[in-house]
Amino acid sequence: MGAANVIPGVSGGTIALITNIYEELIESLTSFNFSTLKLIFKFKFKPLYCKLNLNFLIPVMLGIVFSILSLAKLFDYLLVEYPSYTWAYFFGLVLASVYYVGLKVKHWDWKTIAILIIGALIAFTISITSPSPTENTSYFYIFICGLIGVCGMILPGLSGSYILMLMGNYHLLMVKSINSISEFTRALISGNLTAFFSSSEFDLLIYFLIFLVGSIVGLVAFSNIISWVFHEYHDATLAILTGFIFGSLSIIWPWKKENFSNEIIDRQGEPLLIGYERYFPDEFGINELFVVVMMLIGLLSIISIEYLAKQE
Secondary structure, three states: OHHHHHOOOOOHHHHHHHOOOHHHHHHHHOOOOHHHHHHHHOOOHHHHHHHOOHHHHHHHHHHHHHHHHOHHHHHHHHHHHOHHHHHHHHHHHHHHHHHHHHHOOOOOOHHHHHHHHHHHHHHHHHHHOOOOOOOOOOHHHHHHHHHHHHHHHHOOOOOHHHHHHHOOOHHHHHHHHHHHHHHHHHHHHHOOHHHHHOOHHHHHHHHHHHHHHHHHHHHHHHHHHHHHHHHHOHHHHHHHHHHHHHHHHHOOOOOEEEEEEEEEEOOOOOEEEEEEEEOOOOOOOHHHHHHHHHHHHHHHHHHHHHHHHHHO
16 A cells, blocks of 8 residues: 555555455544544553554554555656556556456446446546646645545545645645655754744645644545445445546556656656656557566456455
């Protein structure tokens, strides 16, 4: 899940759904409520451990952190040096997951098929939508960015970072506001907080805190909504999630050209990636054949995971 969140267009929720931990993850996130706070304040850690399902959440969170510190850096390198091959692997992986997630639907009928198509159209529309060219620094809008962005991170088929890019606040919230944290740390260590509070960096820190609050509220609220919908409309929920995953395939199509903004730069001072121009190769050479091979490896990865799951 940690590595997937580094890949633009791939959601950690998709990986959770493929590996059959999605429903337990959502149920565990719904356990964060006021009664949880009471257990913390009363120092009742054993019932807190059981209530939060920490024997499940701790390994998942450790895996995400380990991935971000190791595998995510590898994928970041591969996306720069071997972009087509890397995209092809994830394309095959996600394509296979459409089939296996669809198998989880117990009864297919015209309603679930219609819901699947709607989900696919929503994800596809998002994937081809042009990003907003301007930032919006309204506190309410930034809070909404937190709500929607974190929903994309846990909702299969939708990438939270890609949604923030569409909303026009990716650079503001994921680059500039994060950089303000290091500036605040330097000011705190040097004892020069007065100058920091009067600078524009303080406004960016406020933006980050509002975004963080929105993300936490969205994570708790949205996980409760998903949990309720899963219990009430299990097949319909899986159908629309399958549609989301299928529709997101256009984002991770391996043959595409990157479009950069010359006016907006990222944390490394490089032009910011704002979208892709997809194409199909006119001729097939060694490189194109190897792209197809990487797609097949992605397909086989999911088939192997499903086989091992059945064996266990």
